[in-house]
Amino acid sequence: MANIVELKNIHKSFGENHILKGVDMNIKKGEVVVILGPSGSGKTTLLRTINFLDSADEGSVTIHDFTVDCKKHTKSQVIELRRKTAMVFQNYNLFQNKTILENVMEGLVTVKKYKKSDAEKVSREILGKVGLAERCDFYPSQLSGGQQQRAGIARALILDPDVILFDEPTSALDPELVGEVLNTIKAVAQTGITMIVVTHEIAFAREVASRVVFMEGGVVVEEGIPEEILVNPKEPRTQQFLKRITNPNASDEPG
Amino acid sequence: MGHTYDFASIPGYIPKIMQAFPLTIEILLLSLLFGLALAALVTIGSLGRNKVLNAVSKGYISFMRGIPTLVLIFLLYLGLPQIMQGIGVDMSGISKTAYIIACLSLSSSANFAEMMRASYLAVDKGQREAAYSVGMKGFTAFRRIIFPQAFGIAIPALGNNIIMLFKETSLAFTVGVIDILGKARAMSAASYGTNRLEVYIATGLIFWAICFILEKLSKSFEKAYTKGRKKATS
Numbered sequence: 059m060a061n062i063v064e065l066k067n068i069h070k071s072f073g074e075n076h077i078l079k080g081v082d083m084n085i086k087k088g089e090v091v092v093i094l095g096p097s098g099s100g101k102t103t104l105l106r107t108i109n110f111l112d113s114a115d116e117g118s119v120t121i122h123d124f125t126v127d128c129k130k131h132t133k134s135q136v137i138e139l140r141r142k143t144a145m146v147f148q149n150y151n152l153f154q155n156k157t158i159l160e161n162v163m164e165g166l167v168t169v170k171k172y173k174k175s176d177a178e179k180v181s182r183e184i185l186g187k188v189g190l191a192e193r194c195d196f197y198p199s200q201l202s203g204g205q206q207q208r209a210g211i212a213r214a215l216i217l218d219p220d221v222i223l224f225d226e227p228t229s230a231l232d233p234e235l236v237g238e239v240l241n242t243i244k245a246v247a248q249t250g251i252t253m254i255v256v257t258h259e260i261a262f263a264r265e266v267a268s269r270v271v272f273m274e275g276g277v278v279v280e281e282g283i284p285e286e287i288l289v290n291p292k293e294p295r296t297q298q299f300l301k302r303i304t305n306p307n308a309s310d311e312p313g
Numbered sequence: 314m315g316h317t318y319d320f321a322s323i324p325g326y327i328p329k330i331m332q333a334f335p336l337t338i339e340i341l342l343l344s345l346l347f348g349l350a351l352a353a354l355v356t357i358g359s360l361g362r363n364k365v366l367n368a369v370s371k372g373y374i375s376f377m378r379g380i381p382t383l384v385l386i387f388l389l390y391l392g393l394p395q396i397m398q399g400i401g402v403d404m405s406g407i408s409k410t411a412y413i414i415a416c417l418s419l420s421s422s423a424n425f426a427e428m429m430r431a432s433y434l435a436v437d438k439g440q441r442e443a444a445y446s447v448g449m450k451g452f453t454a455f456r457r458i459i460f461p462q463a464f465g466i467a468i469p470a471l472g473n474n475i476i477m478l479f480k481e482t483s484l485a486f487t488v489g490v491i492d493i494l495g496k497a498r499a500m501s502a503a504s505y506g507t508n509r510l511e512v513y514i515a516t517g518l519i520f521w522a523i524c525f526i527l528e529k530l531s532k533s534f535e536k537a538y539t540k541g542r543k544k545a546t547s
C-alpha cells in the first residue's frame with residue numbers, strides 16, 4: 059500500500075541551531091505513529107514542518123501524493139498541503155472569539171465552503187461524539203482544559219484530513235483530565251485515521267501506537283512496533299530515556 | 314472691583330452653548346474616521362516586512378505623538394498656506410473646520426496606530442497557527458480570527474482615545490471655529506466677560522457629561538462585544 063505521509067531528508071535550523079538533521083519518515087494510511095524523545099529533540103518542530111507552520115530548510119513533504127519541496131514552494135502549495143492535514147495543539151488554541159460549535163464549523167465554512175446549516179449539523183454530531191453536546195454554545199474560556207482539548211480534536215477531525223498531527227495533547231492538562239482526552243484520542247485512532255502523536259504518555263503509546271519513533275538530537279534514533287521500542291529497545295539512548303520517563307524519581311530532568 | 318456670581322444662571326447657558334454641539338460632533342466624527350484610516354495604514358507599515366516602511370511608520374508615530382496638537386494646528390493653519398503660497402498654491406479656499414479636522418486626524422492617528430499595533434500583537438500567535446492548521450489563507454485568518462480578537466482587546470483604548478480626541482476638539486476655537494468652546498468664548502465676549510465664570514462652568518459641565526457618556530458607552534460596548542468570552546473569575 060502506498061504511503062499517505064512521506065517526509066524526506068527534513069532539515070531545519072533556527073539561526074545557528076541545527077534542530078532537525080535529516081529526518082525521513084514513511085507512514086501508511088491508518089497508522090498511528092507515536093513520537094517519543096527528550097525535551098528539545100525537535101519533535102514539535104518536526105510536526106510543524108509537516109504542515110509548514112515552520113518551513114523546513116531542506117527536504118520534502120508528501121501527503122496523499124501531493125509533494126511540497128521545502129526549499130522552494132508557493133503559498134498555494136502550502137495551503138493545499140495544510141488542507142490535507144489538521145493539528146491538535148498542546149495549548150488547544152481554540153479560536154477565542156468563537157463558541158465551541160463555531161470553532162468546529164469554522165474550517166468547514168471558510169475552507170470547505172459548506173453551507174452554514176450543513177456545517178452546524180455535522181459539527182454538532184462530532185461534538186456529541188467527543189462528549190461536548192451540552193457545551194456547543196460555550197466559549198473556550200468557559201471550559202476545562204480537557205473539554206477544550208476534546209473540542210480541539212473535534213475541530214481537527216471534522217475536516218476529514220489525511221493525517222492529524224497531535225503535539226503533546228495532554229501535557230498542559232491537570233492530571234485528572236488527562237484520561238478523558240487520551241480516551242478520546244484512542245477512540246479516534248480506532249476509526250482508522252492516520253495520526254502522528256507526540257506524547258510522553260508511555261502507557262498510551264503502548265496501547266494505540268502501530269509504530270513508535272524515538273527521536274533525539276534532531277534525528278530518528280530508533281523506530282519499531284511498541285513492543286520492541288518500549289519493552290526491548292536496542293539503542294542505549296532509547297533505554298536511558300525510557301528509564302528516566304518511567305521512573306521519574308531517578309530523573310535529573312523533569313519529564 | 315466687586316463682582317457677583319450668578320450660579321443659578323449656569324443651566325441657562327447650556328442650551329445656547331449646545332447649539333455648537335453638531336459642529337463639535339462633526340469635527341469629532343470626521344477626525345475619528347480619518348484618524349483611524351491613517352492609523353490603519355501606519356499600522357500596516359509598521360508591522361509589515363518592509364524595513365523602509367517600518368522606519369517611516371515608526372518615525373511618523375513618534376513625531377505625531379511628540380508634537381503638541383496646538384503646535385500642529387499653528388503649523389498647518391498658519392505655516393502651510395504661507396509655504397504653499399510661495400510655490401503658487403492658494404489655500405485660502407479651505408475652511409477653518411477642515412484644517413482642524415486635518416490636524417486632529419493627524420495627531421490622533423498616532424495614538425490610534427499605537428493602539429492597533431499593540432492590540433494586534435496581543436492576540437496569541439497560536440490563534441493564527443490554529444487558523445492556518447485548518448487550512449485558512451492569511452487574509453481569511455486575519456478577518457475571521459485575528460481582527461475580531463484584536464478589536465475586542467482595543468475597545469478600552471479606543472474609548473480612551475475617542476474621549477481624548479473629543480476634548481481636543483476644543484482646540485478648534487484657536488483658529489476661530491465656533492465649536493462648543495468657541496461658542497462659549499463668543500458668549501463670554503458678548504457680555505464683556507461679566508458672565509465668564511458661569512459660561513465656562515457650563516462648558517466644563519458639558520464636556521464632562523459627554524465624556525462620562527462616552528466612557529459608559531465604551532464600557533457597555535466592550536461588555537457586549539466580548540460577551541461571555543472572558544474567563545469568569547471564580
Ligand SMILES: Nc1ncnc2c1ncn2[C@@H]1O[C@H](COP(=O)(O)OP(=O)(O)OP(=O)(O)O)[C@@H](O)[C@H]1O
Binds near residue numbers: 072077096102103
Ligand atoms: N521558533 C524557534 N526559534 C528558535 N528556536 C526554536 C524555535 N522553535 C524551537 N526552537 C528550538 O528548537 C529545539 C527543538 O524544539 P522543539 O520544540 O521541536 O523540541 P521538542 O522535542 O518538541 O521538545 P519538548 O518535549 O520540550 O516539547 C529547541 O532547542 C528549541 O529551543
Ligand SMILES: [Mg+2]
Binds near residue numbers: 101103225
Ligand atoms: Mg514540543
